[in-house]
Amino acid sequence: MTNSADAAGDHESYDLAVVGAGPAGLAAAASAAEHGVRVALLDGAPQPGGQFYRQPAAELRAERPQALHHHWSAFQHLLARLDAVRERVTLLSDHHVWSVTGGSGAFAVHALTGPDQRQARSLTARQVLFATGAHERQLPFPGWTLPGVVGAGGAQAMLKAGLVLPGRRVLVAGSGPLLLAVAASLTAAGATVPLVAEAAGYLGYARGARVLAANAGKLVEGAQHGATLLRHGVRLRPRTAVVAAHGTDRVEAVTLARLDAAWRPLSGTQWRVPCDAVAVGHGLVPQLELPLEFGCHTRRLPDGSAALVVDAAQRTTVPGVWAAGESTGVGGVQLAITEGELAGLAVAGQNTAPRSLLRRRSRQRAFADLMAARHAPGSGWTQWLDDATEVCRCEEVTARQVRDAVAELGAADQRTVKLLTRAGMGWCQARMCGPAVARLCGAPNADRHDDGAPTRPLSTPVPLGLLAECDTNAPSSEGAPR
Amino acid sequence: MTRGPLDLVRARPEPPFEFSFDGEQLTALPGQTVAAALWQSGRLAWRRTRVGDRPRGAFCGMGACYDCLVELDGVPNVRACLAPVRPGTRVRTQRGDGHDELR
Numbered sequence: 060m061t062n063s064a065d066a067a068g069d070h071e072s073y074d075l076a077v078v079g080a081g082p083a084g085l086a087a088a089a090s091a092a093e094h095g096v097r098v099a100l101l102d103g104a105p106q107p108g109g110q111f112y113r114q115p116a117a118e119l120r121a122e123r124p125q126a127l128h129h130h131w132s133a134f135q136h137l138l139a140r141l142d143a144v145r146e147r148v149t150l151l152s153d154h155h156v157w158s159v160t161g162g163s164g165a166f167a168v169h170a171l172t173g174p175d176q177r178q179a180r181s182l183t184a185r186q187v188l189f190a191t192g193a194h195e196r197q198l199p200f201p202g203w204t205l206p207g208v209v210g211a212g213g214a215q216a217m218l219k220a221g222l223v224l225p226g227r228r229v230l231v232a233g234s235g236p237l238l239l240a241v242a243a244s245l246t247a248a249g250a251t252v253p254l255v256a257e258a259a260g261y262l263g264y265a266r267g268a269r270v271l272a273a274n275a276g277k278l279v280e281g282a283q284h285g286a287t288l289l290r291h292g293v294r295l296r297p298r299t300a301v302v303a304a305h306g307t308d309r310v311e312a313v314t315l316a317r318l319d320a321a322w323r324p325l326s327g328t329q330w331r332v333p334c335d336a337v338a339v340g341h342g343l344v345p346q347l348e349l350p351l352e353f354g355c356h357t358r359r360l361p362d363g364s365a366a367l368v369v370d371a372a373q374r375t376t377v378p379g380v381w382a383a384g385e386s387t388g389v390g391g392v393q394l395a396i397t398e399g400e401l402a403g404l405a406v407a408g409q410n411t412a413p414r415s416l417l418r419r420r421s422r423q424r425a426f427a428d429l430m431a432a433r434h435a436p437g438s439g440w441t442q443w444l445d446d447a448t449e450v451c452r453c454e455e456v457t458a459r460q461v462r463d464a465v466a467e468l469g470a471a472d473q474r475t476v477k478l479l480t481r482a483g484m485g486w487c488q489a490r491m492c493g494p495a496v497a498r499l500c501g502a503p504n505a506d507r508h509d510d511g512a513p514t515r516p517l518s519t520p521v522p523l524g525l526l527a528e529c530d531t532n533a534p535s536s537e538g539a540p541r
Numbered sequence: 542m543t544r545g546p547l548d549l550v551r552a553r554p555e556p557p558f559e560f561s562f563d564g565e566q567l568t569a570l571p572g573q574t575v576a577a578a579l580w581q582s583g584r585l586a587w588r589r590t591r592v593g594d595r596p597r598g599a600f601c602g603m604g605a606c607y608d609c610l611v612e613l614d615g616v617p618n619v620r621a622c623l624a625p626v627r628p629g630t631r632v633r634t635q636r637g638d639g640h641d642e643l644r
Contacts, residue, residue, distance in 0.1 A: 103604065110603060115550060115552060115572065116571070116572025116573065118554065118570070118571035119547075119552050119554045119571070119572045120552055120553045120554055120555065121550035121551065121552040122550065122551035122552070122553070123549075123550050123551045124550050126549045126550050126551075127546075127550060175616070194601065194603070194605045195601065204595065205596075206585035206586035206596050206597060206598045207585050207598075208600075209599060209600055209602065210600055210601045210602060210606075212602065212603065213599060213600055213601045213602030213603065213622075214602065215602075216601075216602040216603045216622075217576065217577055217580060217599065217622070218546055220577070221572075221573045221574055221576070221577025221578075221581075222547050222550065222552060222570075222573075222577070223546060223573070223577045224580070225580055225585060225599075226585075248544075248545065248546040248549050249545045249546065249548075308586065309586065336585075346605075452597075452600070452608055453608075454592075455590055455593050455595075485607070486607030486610070487607050487608075490601075490605050490606065491600075491605075491606050
């Protein structure tokens with residue numbers, strides 16, 4: 060695999076541009092290149108692997124990075140396969156793709172690169188594959204903006220890449236299987252985890268016994284995390300949530316509460332636990348800015364989030380555009396790799412995919428759907444907000460302001476709330492507050508095939524000078540305005 | 542024995558170096574981001590918000606939330622969770638939108 064950090068000549072052209080070098084993107088690039096496709100693999104991070112296989116920087120010289128990972132051998136295998144076809148794969152690390160334009164047969168992929176992401180780089184490709192992954196779903200609670208309250212995935216990412224912890228006593232809370240992995244990593248790395256608060260109940264999994272039996276590996280993985288936690292004396296409390304974080308300049312304690320099945324806090328069940336950090340997250344949501352802007356259709360997942368519609372060959376609804384991994388529905392690393400393999404084969408024109416791969420995908424997809432249904436946020440979480448809770452972290456918009464916009468000004472969707480309150484208008488472009496604001500506007504409308512979130516013309520902030528220079532019809536290859 | 546993240550992965554990092562945070566000299570390991578180096582020093586906040594003047598630091602840890610914006614060598618609005626820290630880097634708490642002095 061060629062790692063081409065320097066801008067090459069004008070009009071670099073490829074058969075396939077893969078956006079995202081996580082498990083799905085790596086698998087797609089490998090399987091396509093193995094069948095003769097010339098691939099550009101773009102990713103914003105300095106090293107391939109995505110969020111899941113995030114590694115310590117080379118200068119930290121970690122001899123055993125796998126101590127913080129599961130399925131490490133699968134990653135090594137993907138890298139080895141890519142290395143074997145390196146003459147056909149150009150890895151473009153540290154490339155933040157901000158827009159894809161054009162159409163089937165002639166796409167232009169625009170990225171920012173360089174130390175402060177102010178250099179433009181564009182390339183053309185006959186087909187595009189989105190393996191853009193997911194980000195964490197956050198639900199606000201009083202005090203969640205205090206320093207020390209961090210995303211569960213965020214704590215994991217900082218630990219995997221920078222080998223640091225946010226504190227010594229880190230409470231883990233939210234919902235979803237990621238919490239167990241995060242708690243296991245934190246304890247292995249020396250933190251004390253006083254409690255893992257899971258808002259959902261685990262009993263619901265029993266209703267999916269057949270799906271579970273077909274995905275025994277997932278049970279083993281869960282059991283391994285469970286064993287690690289047991290060894291460190293970490294308690295897992297289902298149907299429990301952090302309903303408030305306390306402190307002045309940083310978190311010092313949290314209030315926990317038992318929840319009913321709809322995630323409403325049960326009165327009289329609150330208790331306080333001291334901690335110096337909280338790692339919190341409520342599952343993952345597909346990261347879709349680029350494909351949505353392109354007009355790819357989405358479907359609603361069992362947990363209410365939107366994911367790309369793909370056919371059996373991983374084609375999206377836009378000709379020449381493919382997708383694999385979490386962007387088509389959050390399902391974990393193994394499903395992402397399976398989908399990447401299938402997409403790569405299909406892009407290469409291999410019309411008969413191995414039956415074993417197809418079977419594996421449907422089995423893993425069934426597990427993903429079960430998981431999404433079990434950890435779907437209950438509507439009652441809004442009861443733990445108080446008037447002053449900031450819902451939108453960027454624009455500092457409170458729950459009271461959002462509720463007033465809905466109840467008194469008649470806002471019925473996220474977009475109207477944004478126009479009235481600025482919630483979702485800030486730096487993160489509603490990645491953090493989007494699911495919360497959508498819920499505060501009322502239940503999502505099942506008729507729509509998107510989640511009501513407005514599409515974004517740019518997926519990452521771009522210097523204005525650079526936009527002005529950008530001729531989207533004939534992509535220029537370089538320019539470094541400031 | 543206290544085991545930390547470095548022990549867990551058997552890291553043998555290159556020698557640490559100094560950088561400054563609001564004028565104070567702190568130590569970082571080569572390869573760490575600004576956010577990681579600040580966490581290592583026990584600091585969790587390096588921004589004051591525009592409206593409420595409240596402290597903020599890293600939240601999503603992956604460049605998506607922009608909560609960790611910081612002033613780096615005089616340039617505001619840099620994501621501390623992505624930017625690598627280098628010997629002599631001057632890091633300063635970001636106030637507001639980072640352009641207050643222009644007002």
